[in-house]
Amino acid sequence: MPEKNKTKMRELDPIERIGCFEEVALGYSREEALKEAARCLQCKNQPCVDGCPVGINIPGFIKALREERYKDSTVILKGDNNLPAVCGRVCPQEKQCEARCILGRVPGGDAVAIGRLERYVADLEIPIESVVKPPVHKKVAVIGAGPAGLTVAADLAKEGVSVTVFEAFHTAGGVLVYGIPEFRLPKEIVSNEVQFVKEMGVEFKFNEIVGRTVPFEELLSDYDAVFIGIGAGAPRFMGIPGTNLNNIFSASEFLTRVNLMKAYLFPKYDTPVKIKDRVAVIGAGNVTMDAARTAKRLGAKDVHIVYRRSEEEMPARLEEYHHAMEEGIKLHCLTLPVEYLGDSNNNVIAMKCVKMILGEPDSSGRRRPVQLENSEFTMEVDMVIEAIGQTPNAVLKAGFPSVQLNKWGSIQADEETGRTNFPNVFAGGDIVTGAATVIEAMGAGKRSAKAILEYLAGA
Amino acid sequence: MYKVISTEAIAPDTFDIWLEHPDIDKRAKPGQFLILRLDEFSERIPLTIVSTAEGRVRVIIKAIGKSTYKLCAVKPGDTIADIVGPLGNPSEIDRFGTVCVIGGGVGIAPLFPIARALKEAGNRVVGILGAAKKELLIMKDEFLPYLDELYITTDDGSEGIKGNVTVALQEVLKKEKVEFIWAIGPMVMMKFVSLMAAENDILCWVSLNPIMVDGTGMCGACRAEVGEEVKFACVHGPEFDGRKVKWDELIKRQYQYREEEKQAMEDYVKEMGGKNA
Numbered sequence: 001m002p003e004k005n006k007t008k009m010r011e012l013d014p015i016e017r018i019g020c021f022e023e024v025a026l027g028y029s030r031e032e033a034l035k036e037a038a039r040c041l042q043c044k045n046q047p048c049v050d051g052c053p054v055g056i057n058i059p060g061f062i063k064a065l066r067e068e069r070y071k072d073s074t075v076i077l078k079g080d081n082n083l084p085a086v087c088g089r090v091c092p093q094e095k096q097c098e099a100r101c102i103l104g105r106v107p108g109g110d111a112v113a114i115g116r117l118e119r120y121v122a123d124l125e126i127p128i129e130s131v132v133k134p135p136v137h138k139k140v141a142v143i144g145a146g147p148a149g150l151t152v153a154a155d156l157a158k159e160g161v162s163v164t165v166f167e168a169f170h171t172a173g174g175v176l177v178y179g180i181p182e183f184r185l186p187k188e189i190v191s192n193e194v195q196f197v198k199e200m201g202v203e204f205k206f207n208e209i210v211g212r213t214v215p216f217e218e219l220l221s222d223y224d225a226v227f228i229g230i231g232a233g234a235p236r237f238m239g240i241p242g243t244n245l246n247n248i249f250s251a252s253e254f255l256t257r258v259n260l261m262k263a264y265l266f267p268k269y270d271t272p273v274k275i276k277d278r279v280a281v282i283g284a285g286n287v288t289m290d291a292a293r294t295a296k297r298l299g300a301k302d303v304h305i306v307y308r309r310s311e312e313e314m315p316a317r318l319e320e321y322h323h324a325m326e327e328g329i330k331l332h333c334l335t336l337p338v339e340y341l342g343d344s345n346n347n348v349i350a351m352k353c354v355k356m357i358l359g360e361p362d363s364s365g366r367r368r369p370v371q372l373e374n375s376e377f378t379m380e381v382d383m384v385i386e387a388i389g390q391t392p393n394a395v396l397k398a399g400f401p402s403v404q405l406n407k408w409g410s411i412q413a414d415e416e417t418g419r420t421n422f423p424n425v426f427a428g429g430d431i432v433t434g435a436a437t438v439i440e441a442m443g444a445g446k447r448s449a450k451a452i453l454e455y456l457a458g459a
Numbered sequence: 460m461y462k463v464i465s466t467e468a469i470a471p472d473t474f475d476i477w478l479e480h481p482d483i484d485k486r487a488k489p490g491q492f493l494i495l496r497l498d499e500f501s502e503r504i505p506l507t508i509v510s511t512a513e514g515r516v517r518v519i520i521k522a523i524g525k526s527t528y529k530l531c532a533v534k535p536g537d538t539i540a541d542i543v544g545p546l547g548n549p550s551e552i553d554r555f556g557t558v559c560v561i562g563g564g565v566g567i568a569p570l571f572p573i574a575r576a577l578k579e580a581g582n583r584v585v586g587i588l589g590a591a592k593k594e595l596l597i598m599k600d601e602f603l604p605y606l607d608e609l610y611i612t613t614d615d616g617s618e619g620i621k622g623n624v625t626v627a628l629q630e631v632l633k634k635e636k637v638e639f640i641w642a643i644g645p646m647v648m649m650k651f652v653s654l655m656a657a658e659n660d661i662l663c664w665v666s667l668n669p670i671m672v673d674g675t676g677m678c679g680a681c682r683a684e685v686g687e688e689v690k691f692a693c694v695h696g697p698e699f700d701g702r703k704v705k706w707d708e709l710i711k712r713q714y715q716y717r718e719e720e721k722q723a724m725e726d727y728v729k730e731m732g733g734k735n736a
Binding site: 213233235243244252261269 | 482486496500501502503525526529540541542543544545546672673675676677678679680682683684689691694705709711712715716719720722723726
């Protein structure tokens, strides 16, 4: 979608950026931000706010911004959103707040660039006094320091609850640190936002896998309530012949090596990552785009995104898709790999694919891809990254034996409150919904924090 | 941060290291592993737990690449940035009757807690410990109290039977009925022990040590085909019925990063002034 009246955001040139991991979107200058903020109509009924999973007072922070009351703007923004610098960068705004903006609904008009303004205000990094209430003498354990867990932790800490976050990795952020690449979300931004949460008095315990290194029962007896926000967990593989050939990776492995373990700086950092000349990335979500663009930056000559549906059904955020195309990544729609072929060393050398056509809509509302007869062809590739989603983690099932699961193996939790079959155990984010977005997980965290406070008040 | 309590060279390039970790001491069971990250720049290294005591955990490491050389160079009082564990499922210890435990090379170390637990559970435990040569044979004396019989094999015949562990296993199987086998060592060794176990219709547990990244079931790097299913060593294992493992594929997966490992090692040697740590 070409932007007509929205203030453009400067970006690194595609040629320059595929040679590095620098952030692509450069943010607004003050002039650009004020110009864009001036476009907001300050609608009385605030349709944009309804589109925001965490209910940010969007007209409020924009009004303060255009009146150049930057600190007020920051206070309003951070009042509803604990991670605004992250959200301004990774939210699919075109499907949320900006989709509801009146300006965007006028034929030929563009919505206010709410995400870019959010990023602008957050990036000013104006210190605000954290508004932590006096202690209420209640303890809550939060499992997982991803978007859902950080949101719950911050919202509870603000209300004077003593919060301990248990994180499996050595650092906080979850998918923000192991999944989303540096060029889309600099890790310094994440650590700044985590620092903000720490300053509210939240305690972090790293290297702890609840259910393995700490029994879940221990948390149940030591804390007044527990929030489970451990993410979707296990990678899904295509399961086609040849899946275990060399140089076939899950997107989670590829991205974790690069992002969390900093393999893009190998050998300065010890963790290596493979990169080959012709890389196929299977899928069409944000993770697919991240993996494809990372492969390009690591030096792959040709990167091919292979997707079984058409461009229209792609779940990726529009901007990520455009960025990928600008960077020379090739898209093969209506194509499904059916077998990987390897050489005598078990290195993948090609994949057999079939062509698809779209049939009737399936349960997701998207048209179901159907295999086209006699359409088999072979694509030469020497590396494959599968980015086709996640399933619930096996550790979870073993670690929380008494927490009720749904038919997909995710945690059964009330959508409004995150409450599970235990009155004092709440859950939210991908472990409840299956793989979704950062902001949806944060929204679930917000709702759970509210429900936990109500529970604590009554307990 | 976790403190290094002691280190001792017990064979060429092989170090016996005790680390401070009260939680692992409290919870670890035979067969489980930990993941350690030495410092900000390090890989996450999975290591099977050898034993625990008094708030400490013991690992035995052979230096073969940059990461293991760095780890073997730690001194008492140094700190390790991150240790997470215990991970993986514990060994299924029971009173089976006669059990043969087989360790090869540095794989002898993770076999130790299993052999001890099997003995304490009332089994007759026959041990086979194999190494390339006498100097590389570790922990022999520690095993003795927990073994009813011990066979040693070395590739060069410098101690015990000349040959690999399967030569000794064949001898054991000729003499007595074995209910269970536990084998830990290089993948090739585990493969051949598993083949012999299959021929003799004996269940054979092996502890897989494939390439791992997170160790929490999140990435699938450690996947292996076991009984026609894809399993993750970190969360479904690390122990599997070796007779069902698709070994050749797994062994080839193990070499995936050989070039990178070589480059890292060369750079490291240069950085250390040309001498091996």
